[in-house]
Amino acid sequence: MGKWFKSGAPWIWMTAGTVSMSLVAVVGLLLLIGWRGLVYFWPHPIYQWDVQGVGGNNQRIIGELYDQEQVPVERLRAAGHPLPSDEEREWLTRYLIKTGNREFVDLDFRWVLETDIKARSTPAELALLERTTNGNFYGRVSGVNVAGKVVTGDLHGPLREAIDRAVDLNSQADSLQKGEIGAINYQLEKLRLKERKAELNHELTDQLKSELQAERDKLQADYLVLEKELFRLRADAGRDSVTVTDMRGEAVTMPLSKVLDVTWPNEMGLFAKIGYWFHQIGKFISGDPREANTEGGVxxxxxxxxxxxxxxxxxxxxxxxxxxxxxxxxxxxxxxxxxxxxxxxxxxxxxxxxxxxxxxxxxxxxxxxxxxxxxxxxxxxxxxxxxxxxxxxxxxxxxxxxxxxxxxxxxxxxxxxxxxxxxxxxxxxxxxxxxxxxxxxxxxxxxxxxxxxxxxxxxxxxxxxxxxxxxxxxxxxxxxxxxxxxxxxxxxxxxxxxxxxxxxxxxxxxxxxxxxxxxxxxxxxxxxxxxxxxxxxxxxxxxxxxxxxx
Known part of the structure; x- marks a missing residue:
């Protein structure tokens, strides 16, 4: 044993073990971060819950199952949550549901206890609409209005085509605003600074003023033309609309200029989900952030x-x-x-x-x-x-x-x-x-x-x-x-x-x-x-x- 310690072998094994544990910890952390991050882009099923609300009234909730946890029954009873008198379990499961539709409901996320759930299903007609504001919208697509005409029959294809058209027009409008209109604003600011610099150096002559004003007038004229084109693109993008019946049972009509994408996750097969997953990752990498950085890309x-x-x-x-x-x-x-x-x-x-x-x-x-x-x-x-x-x-x-x-x-x-x-x-x-x-x-x-x-x-x-x-x-x-x-x-x-x-x-x-x-x-x-x-x-x-x- 003494010779073994003197040979230095224990320290070699200790060093190798420490390095191995460090590598396992680092790889495990990266796998955890990668899994929790990449699974976010996977299309999750949209559920429809029938739950018991306040006063015993049934309520319908539509959304994604976001998370779940085990809660002690004693803590629920201490918090005043109504539970069946014959409930003998020590732990109950409660689910965190992402309901979206945040402009019509109080909370974007809500907890639902398993004892309050009367039924749960995944209807194929439930759709998810990704929007530019107010997050996702969940419900049943009940109507599509394209160029003032109501589309009947299968709405999947016409709705996707209308959304793609609106997204393309919005993209053209954004490119115009950031490109040519932005360049004109940049040039106008340069002219303002040039005039201010000449004024500070006591070099601002009437001739220079007239030259700068002539340049401004030309830029303003170009700006008005581009602004008119921008308004046309914005108005054209909002030409079509979609009507969705939400979990309250009310029909909500929204312009497609505010809609980025639509999916029916409950109808998707494996290959469709994989394609959607890659599509969402691509949008995350190439897109701009929205909603205070909680939506969109990076x-x-x-x-x-x-x-x-x-x-x-x-x-x-x-x-x-x-x-x-x-x-x-x-x-x-x-x-x-x-x-x-x-x-x-x-x-x-x-x-x-x-x-x-x-x-x-x-x-x-x-x-x-x-x-x-x-x-x-x-x-x-x-x-x-x-x-x-x-x-x-x-x-x-x-x-x-x-x-x-x-x-x-x-x-x-x-x-x-x-x-x-x-x-x-x-x-x-x-x-x-x-x-x-x-x-x-x-x-x-x-x-x-x-x-x-x-x-x-x-x-x-x-x-x-x-x-x-x-x-x-x-x-x-x-x-x-x-x-x-x-x-x-x-x-x-x-x-x-x-x-x-x-x-x-x-x-x-x-x-x-x-x-x-x-x-x-x-x-x-x-x-x-x-x-x-x-x-x-x-x-x-x-x-x-x-x-x-x-």
Missing amino acids: FPAIFGTVFMVILMAIIVMPLGVVAAVYLHEYAGKNVMTKFIRIAVINLAGVPSIVYGVFGLGFFVYTLGGSIDRIFYPEALPSPTFGSPGVIWSALTLAILTLPVVIVSTEEGLARIPSAIRHGSLALGATQAETLWRIVLPMASPAIMTGLILAIARAAGEVAPLMLVGVVKLAPTLPVDGNFPYLHVERKFMHLGFHIYDVGFQSPNVEAARPLVYATSFLLVTVIVGLNLTAIGIRNHLREKFKALDN
Whole structure:
């Protein structure tokens, strides 16, 4: 036994066991998040319950079975819930039902006790209508009005065609509003700032005024034409309507301009459900958020996360590599260099919110405010760069991840034998040429390792971004068709903040819970995708410069 301990085998097995348990825990957590998130997009059956209401009156409820739990009978009786006197069970099941139709019912979700349920069925004619506002609508489609004519017979096909038409028209209207109309508004604002700048510089002449006014008049004329087309598209999208009989037994007519999709889940087969599942995932990834982020997609958050991380990587890579090269190749081996290395290592342990406060105070207020005063005085008091934006978020996270890149690059430089440097210098190369052509290529895998670690940390950070650029809902993306096309001063959406907002700031907690899992799984997927891209580049560089290692 003593020899076995001295051999070190127990510590090897302990280390292997710890690593295995850690991997199992991480994989299990990812599987849980993925399952709870992806099952949200699966078409669930729509049930019809006949329940006993207050005063013994029967009530009909239509909706999806959202969750269920076991409740002690004693707790129900203590809460004053009426139970049968002969009830002898210790636990009862109660069901959480998503009823939707939130503009006509008090609660979007309601609990129903199993003893109150008189009957439950899944009629094939029950439909789910996904809407732009007020969430889902459940009921029986009783009529479709297309171009002023009432459709009879099978309503499935005509209703889908009418909805597709309305969705296409709404998409054209949104593209027009965000594209050409948005560009005109952007140009009008540019003209206003140009006139204000000339006024501040005492260069505003009558001729310049007339030229600017002529440009405004032309833009206004174009705007009126586009506005008329926008109103036509909106009105045309609302031409058709659908009538649905809800669980109250009342017929509700709604314009199809407010309807995004319709499904009859109880009629679907397995392959239809799989196709619907992929369709819903695609809409979640490519769509815009709705209903205070509790409905719709997360494309702006995906775009903002990836864009900010790429911008951060572009900033941190040269800074980190230059700092590491100076410390390892040029700086003297003295107390000051040791102090700088200790400071760099300690910076990695500073809480991220401290970096956020620093970024807000230095980058946003000091640097951004100075840029506004020097280059954009005509826009004041409205800030241009003096407010949180994607550029300040990228700079803040670049400072946050800078120690990781410096340490990783230094370790890569330290692994290169000094004989290689001496050989290069002996052949007549300068130190700069040796560094650029020999040392840095050999250290490039270590540099990419530092970048991978920086991306992994930066993509998941939320606390500093709340101070320096991220918002609940960004009206426009940082990239559009207006010059200079890349607007790094704009605020943006982020998957991490989206998870926080949906999970803890949502007005409808039950509706938002599945989106927390879905967005979390998506964030992990984005981080893994970015890391795999960087790992692929690192492996390519390793193979490319393998001859130098030999």
